[in-house]
Amino acid sequence: MNMSDASHSTDIAIIGAGPVGLFAVFEAGMLGLNTHVIDALEMVGGQCSALYPEKPIFDIPAHPQIAGQDLIDQLAKQAAPFEPTYHLGQQVIKLEKRDDGRFTLETSVGTVIDAGAVVIAAGCGAFGPNKPPMEGLEDYEGSGGVQYYVKRRADFAGKKVVIAGGGDSAVDWALSLHDIAEKVMVVHRRPKFRAAPDSSAKLQALAEAGKIEMVIPYQLKSLKGENGTLSHVVVATLKGEELALEADHLLPFFGLAMELGPIADWGLNLDKNHIGVTQATMATSVPGIFAIGDIANYDHKLKLILSGFAEGASAIHAARSYLFPDKEFHFEYSTTTGVPNE
Known part of the structure; x- marks a missing residue:
């Protein structure tokens, strides 16, 4: 399939619009990369919005207490200047790596996305109540x-x-x-x-x-x-x-019934509904595909939202190197670069 056959083209496709996926949008934006975000739910927020929108979370740095939905609202606001495209209420049913090293994603409603790299931030896969x-x-x-x-x-x-x-x-x-x-x-x-x-x-x-x-x-x-x-x-x-x-x-x-759904067929290193990654880069067994948040697994993994935020930063930096292997980058702090004005 040619890039021209895709209805969308982007630097990074992020699968999952929970807190970790949303923060990855911000990290990508800070590196000048654009993103498309796909989620099976009709709204952004993942489990925070679906399961505990009004429940307080106590372990987010700088927030002694913040409700699940308020955390999502702030993350979406933080990502907004980078103008991500959201594809909600649809699941990625097909993911293929092409000869040029880029990826073609197809969703359950027929959306086709051409992406340079893929970040899976799908929580524990598709989830629904038992x-x-x-x-x-x-x-x-x-x-x-x-x-x-x-x-x-x-x-x-x-x-x-x-x-x-x-x-x-x-x-x-x-x-x-x-x-x-x-x-x-x-x-x-x-x-x-x-x-x-x-x-x-x-x-x-x-x-x-x-x-x-x-x-x-x-x-x-x-x-x-x-x-x-x-x-x-x-x-x-x-x-x-x-x-x-x-x-x-x-x-x-x-409780929740967790299932990986189509992710199970993507040739990744799977272990009990989790994707094994290299912690430093969050790289999966397929170059160009990264996994972050609850679905990603490595030794001594902590299943915390704050771990997912750090994993998102690592994955996006590694994805940039995958996208531009010949380019040398210098790490800059946000205090130096600022963020774009809306």
Whole structure:
């Protein structure tokens, strides 16, 4: 395929528009490289926006506390002067390296991108909620009766909410919603939770004070309602004892199903849904393809957003050398160069 057949041409294609992908856009811009960014979600932000937009993050340097969505908004603003092109709501289904060392990417909606280098910042690949095995779930998903992510706390004001699960998400949202919802009921199959000890202790205290109802040891069984409007969540013990909990919303938090999807077919060095890289450059086993963030793996890897930021800087500098092998570069600090004016 010729470059002229592509609908877009760019220096670097970044797969994944989460925090690490967005910071890579900034790093590329600082080196004078343009970027196209592809993401399966309809918005930028990755898991920060999809899973915990209102949840505070505490380990971002210079921010003692910042909500997931606020972090994304700032990263997008930081990247904006470099005018990245976003291709959202689509997945890269084909990635081919051509004889000239450049790459052709094709997405699920037919977008074709010619890129000099590729940076995979796809988190853990495509992700979606692990849904409980209940009949009729989808009947209530459209109306918001069943939700797997909390976008806005305000949606639950004055509502009866059943939260199912025993991990951090279940416990954190029970703590967060108890003072805005009319009633919060937590369904779990055993008294012990897998959440942070401090959070579990707070949940217990609220339960003892009668502010959260603990429905233990029960599991989800079925849903009742009419025309997509939820009225009851039916739960059962292992012995078959049932309870019908009056509810406006069910929030099942059973973790995420991660799958690499088409990335698995790109001839990269894969190990358990991760891509092995050389840490110094974040280079994969295919020259010109780099991986950063949660999907990238090397010895002593820390899965932190801040590690991903540093990996992004390393990958972009290495990508520039791949793009321009004969050119000598001098590293400059942003304090020296500044950023372009919008």
